[in-house]
Amino acid sequence: xxxxxxxxxxxxxxxxxxxxxxxxxxxxxxxxxxxxxxxxxxxxxxxxxxxxxxxxxxxxxxxxxxxxxxxxxxxxxxxxxxxxxxxxxxxxxxxxxxxxxxxxxxxxxxxxxxxxxxxxxxxxxxxxxxxxxxxxxxxxxxxxxxxxxxxxxxxxxxxxxxxxxxxxxxxxxxxxxxxxxxxxx
Amino acid sequence: xxxxxxxxxxxxxxxxxxxxxxxxxxxxxxxxxxxxxxxxxxxxxxxxxxxxxxxxxxxxxxxxxxxxxxxxxxxxxxxxxxxxxxxxxxxxxxxxxxxxxxxxxxxxxxxxxxxxxxxxxx
Numbered sequence: 001x002x003x004x005x006x007x008x009x010x011x012x013x014x015x016x017x018x019x020x021x022x023x024x025x026x027x028x029x030x031x032x033x034x035x036x037x038x039x040x041x042x043x044x045x046x047x048x049x050x051x052x053x054x055x056x057x058x059x060x061x062x063x064x065x066x067x068x069x070x071x072x073x074x075x076x077x078x079x080x081x082x083x084x085x086x087x088x089x090x091x092x093x094x095x096x097x098x099x100x101x102x103x104x105x106x107x108x109x110x111x112x113x114x115x116x117x118x119x120x121x122x123x124x125x126x127x128x129x130x131x132x133x134x135x136x137x138x139x140x141x142x143x144x145x146x147x148x149x150x151x152x153x154x155x156x157x158x159x160x161x162x163x164x165x166x167x168x169x170x171x172x173x174x175x176x177x178x179x180x181x182x183x184x185x
Numbered sequence: 186x187x188x189x190x191x192x193x194x195x196x197x198x199x200x201x202x203x204x205x206x207x208x209x210x211x212x213x214x215x216x217x218x219x220x221x222x223x224x225x226x227x228x229x230x231x232x233x234x235x236x237x238x239x240x241x242x243x244x245x246x247x248x249x250x251x252x253x254x255x256x257x258x259x260x261x262x263x264x265x266x267x268x269x270x271x272x273x274x275x276x277x278x279x280x281x282x283x284x285x286x287x288x289x290x291x292x293x294x295x296x297x298x299x300x301x302x303x304x305x306x307x
Binding site (some may be wrong): 001002006007009010013035052062064065068069070073113116117119120123150152153154156157160161162163164165166170171172 | 242
């Protein structure tokens, strides 16, 4: 993966496959240049046995092939960038993934197009699940909650209706660009 | 400034369209968005489709995603399924190719042969 936003797009698919209703994404950049990405879902969770082997490229829940690279690639990129990777999961409750990276490290991936990732997630999952994004950088904080959008729009209109999609694109940009746009540190 | 109030107006406009739409003339665009597709650049392709569909106000086209179909070397890949026709698979799709696929294939019904998997050299 070329940047962190692509990892995020990829990892969220695991939460969707796990049947999550709400997926919470939290990205924090502190004054010490440490970037933390958290992905929290209320999906079915993993057994202790699966949790132990899921960072291996040879662990996957799909039946068509024997490899699954999403999690191992993220782990490698976090650890390579002077950070850490951590997974917690409880069956029936959900999963929490935490990746920490040192943005001062030369091997740290760029953040990438976060708006594009969130928009793609909403458009390719137009009715379900909901997403809650919160971001915090030295420039301030922002948040975007699709439950609020659905409450105003109505549950019967999918996010991939062109007029809704364009609204989401602009609303995401207005909310996130002041916090994540330009030079952050 | 975008406000949640805009959504109520969008809702009123959109509900009419949804009710008028018939499933039989629906066109589907299905993009591979597993780890391989995302790493190869599927996200900007998907967003380019959404932009193009909104720009042309195409009401009968839906964009959705699928996983990895095992031909990772051809990613980003997508299928276009028009009603009553066989699906067409495009490979190595870049955002710049999207307007042509939309205008020639989705709007006018002629697949862009040179972008399809049938034109692959390897």
